[in-house]
Amino acid sequence: MALTKVDPSVVDDQVFGRRNLIINGDMRIAQRGTTSTSANYKTVDRFRNGFGGVTLTQSQQALTSGSPYDEGFRNFLRLTQSGSSSTATDFVQIAQRIQGRTAASSGWNYKSTSSKVTISFWVRSSLAGTYYIYMNTRSNNGDGYINAPFTISADTWTKVTHSFSGNASNIDIDDDNTTGIELRIVPYYGTNYTASSIASNTWFFSAGSGELPDFAQNWTASSGATFDLTGVQLEVGDIATPFEHRSFAEELALCQAYYYRLVSGTEGSNYRFATGAAISTTQMDTHFQFQPQMNGTPSLDAMTAGNYRTNYDQDATNIFIVHATRTGTCVRTTHGSTQAQGFALFLNPSDFSGHTNTDAAYIAFDAEL
Numbered sequence: 001m002a003l004t005k006v007d008p009s010v011v012d013d014q015v016f017g018r019r020n021l022i023i024n025g026d027m028r029i030a031q032r033g034t035t036s037t038s039a040n041y042k043t044v045d046r047f048r049n050g051f052g053g054v055t056l057t058q059s060q061q062a063l064t065s066g067s068p069y070d071e072g073f074r075n076f077l078r079l080t081q082s083g084s085s086s087t088a089t090d091f092v093q094i095a096q097r098i099q100g101r102t103a104a105s106s107g108w109n110y111k112s113t114s115s116k117v118t119i120s121f122w123v124r125s126s127l128a129g130t131y132y133i134y135m136n137t138r139s140n141n142g143d144g145y146i147n148a149p150f151t152i153s154a155d156t157w158t159k160v161t162h163s164f165s166g167n168a169s170n171i172d173i174d175d176d177n178t179t180g181i182e183l184r185i186v187p188y189y190g191t192n193y194t195a196s197s198i199a200s201n202t203w204f205f206s207a208g209s210g211e212l213p214d215f216a217q218n219w220t221a222s223s224g225a226t227f228d229l230t231g232v233q234l235e236v237g238d239i240a241t242p243f244e245h246r247s248f249a250e251e252l253a254l255c256q257a258y259y260y261r262l263v264s265g266t267e268g269s270n271y272r273f274a275t276g277a278a279i280s281t282t283q284m285d286t287h288f289q290f291q292p293q294m295n296g297t298p299s300l301d302a303m304t305a306g307n308y309r310t311n312y313d314q315d316a317t318n319i320f321i322v323h324a325t326r327t328g329t330c331v332r333t334t335h336g337s338t339q340a341q342g343f344a345l346f347l348n349p350s351d352f353s354g355h356t357n358t359d360a361a362y363i364a365f366d367a368e369l
Helices: 100-104 248-256 265-270
Strands: 048-052 055-062 075-082 091-099 116-125 129-137 144-152 158-165 179-189 226-236 259-263 274-278 283-289 299-302 308-310 316-324 328-335 344-349 362-366
Touching: 048 075, 075 091, 091 100, 091 226, 100 179, 116 129, 116 144, 116 179, 129 158, 144 158, 179 226, 248 259, 283 344, 299 316, 299 328, 308 316, 308 328
Parallel strands: none
Antiparallel strands: 048 091, 055 075, 075 226, 091 179, 116 158, 116 226, 129 144, 129 179, 259 362, 274 283, 274 344, 283 328, 299 362, 308 344, 316 328
16 A cells, blocks of 8 residues: 655644643533632633623533534533623633643744744634734743634624744743643733733734724623633644634543543432541551642532532531642542541541432542642
């Protein structure tokens, strides 16, 4: 069988290898749940959705038709505005923070004006207008900021692409596990955060009170407004290549380096989070190993203590981390009584009388940026 000759014109870093610096850009993974009225990391993994001065719901939605669907996307992130607001302190943004080590070794020569990164995504809003891409680099030597506008029609999926050049002098990224790049898609910033003097496609190095140009329309003033996003990709080079569809298992593993959640599901109290041992007659230590290892030392994201018990029906009265590393952690629970010291025990969801959330019990570990 003859071998197919590869066209050298398409052999570059943008075509081969892991090129998308964004994790979960297709919005498939939502370990925390599919809807929330709170800001921050609450629904779709790795996306830190910030808002203030508004009442807003963020949700993972199923995609069943349209141009993004035809390109293989099955989910999108939706922001929904409840009521309306028109104050200077209003803001709404969808953001992802990229680890410094990942950004620094991406191949982007961020100190060169001839080296570029390209952003692409599918977006839809119920309100036509001009919105903004907002990117900043972070380091101990100072932060850099740059933005670009994009204009869309109402209720129509639109593919947006834009490239940013590096900067010869003032951009730096620390090669560590802190934030190196933050990418934001911004439906609206109030006038406390905008200034007419801010230029687009030009780096500046002090955000101050003005971070973006003034908005021509106010998305937060439109009751029931929606803003939808999927297919987010950030890659080195000046070409927006087709979205890098990774397997579900690989995408989940990338997400779990930042947030690792165990859920009991329909097994309820028959589910065992992990095996532990009684260290006294009232305390139990349970050890969790992380595969893959987490981005940093995690914090505990747990339900109230009464949602956990041993396999001998001893309900917990307290739950906390004793020791944590990127590869594993020790969680301690306190009980009215346990078995004798050294006795092997299981940490289970509780199913005590009156408990209504057994089937959704969880324990999680958070190392988000």
